[in-house]
Amino acid sequence: MKLWGGRFQKEENQMMEDFNSSFPFDKRLYQEDIMGSMAHAKMLGNQGILSREEAEQIQAGLAEILTDIQSGALSLSGDYEDIHTFVEAQLTQRIGEVGKKLHTGRSRNDQVAVDMRLYARHCAQDLHEKLKDLVDALVSTGQENNCIMPGYTHLQRAQAVTFRYYMEAYASMFRRDMVRVENSQNLLNESPLGCAALAGTTHDIDRKQTAEELGFAKPVDNFLDGVSDRDYLMELLADMSIIMVHLSRLSEELILWSSQEFRFVSLDDAYSTGSSIMPQKKNPDSCELIRGKSGRVFGHLMGLLTTMKGLPLAYNKDMQEDKQPFFDSYDTVMAALEIMCGVIRTLRVHQERMEESVKNGFLNATEVADYLVAHGVAFRDAHGIVGRIVLRCEEKQCAIEELSLVELQEFCPVIEESLYDYIDYKNILKKGNKKEML
């Protein structure tokens, strides 16, 4: 079923009809589509373009359609070109001829643009909430396990940090993601309704009214831009891609940490799976899937950028291709955030194992150099001295603090008994700005 055909003499090719139809995927916009239509009908009534009764009849019909879809009494199925066609057809079926007046002063071009903005605004809100949950999970799991652990550069043990601080690093990333999503949400909050096909309408419509009714800050400035702007979708896809980068990095850490080589953490059974052949296996599939799904979200961003890049103004059917990538990314990122939140909340942190690892790998070597500096040695000389101490320790397979004072003094005479306290891992974190990590 189509909303056009008057000027056609032949039937549409069947495959072309399927190729053209967006109903299988844009039906998820039913709520937004109905809200947009209700606002439009109300405004048409206020402006005297339709009579008050007509406008009210249309609005009541639309409200009924919405209720029926929500209750399951009306199923979103059938041979329709798109959600807009479905709703209009339903309306006319229910309220008769007056239903045909709904589309006065409007085009599907501004209609779909409104639907997508409303939908994207809602998605941004959902993403924001899920990000907040994850931040809370990271902060509380960190606080519950405030032990020291090795920090790495080049994936080589570098200096002592705390697990709480490590989790805070990820919380900072997800907090930035929240701000990014808020910014996108603010930027997209303009109404394209009333742009009509591309050039407005001869009817005396009021775009401010509909914008306000739908909770938009204002109508868009320009009709041509209004119907063909998909920046907000690209932007949210970019935001979601960055969220996936962050989730994927965190996943990678957890995958490494849960390996036998690290044994820093164990994932809860609820977020792990087993092997069909190796009975001993417990695999971190939750994290692997999140890491893997990042590729799919990045792909959707690239896809939409490519779809949009060559389009002249104003609406082009290419833009129908904005929906599946956006919907799929949203579903994927929402699920990934929720799963990661569960992983973090149920994570078992092996504090002793982490603390043990801090002691191997000379994670206090920089502090030995700091000690020498505090006793008058220039840092560059101190660096060389500690390097030689580390070499000796490697030969003897011991930690720096396991060398005797006499032996240490061979390398540098300023070293005193106080060094041992200075480079003790628990004490290190009480000095300078390292206190922030405690």
Ligand code: ARG
């Ligand atoms: N299904 C279309 C889309 O998603 C709706 C707009 C159709 N406009 C048109 N002029 N055919 O973009």
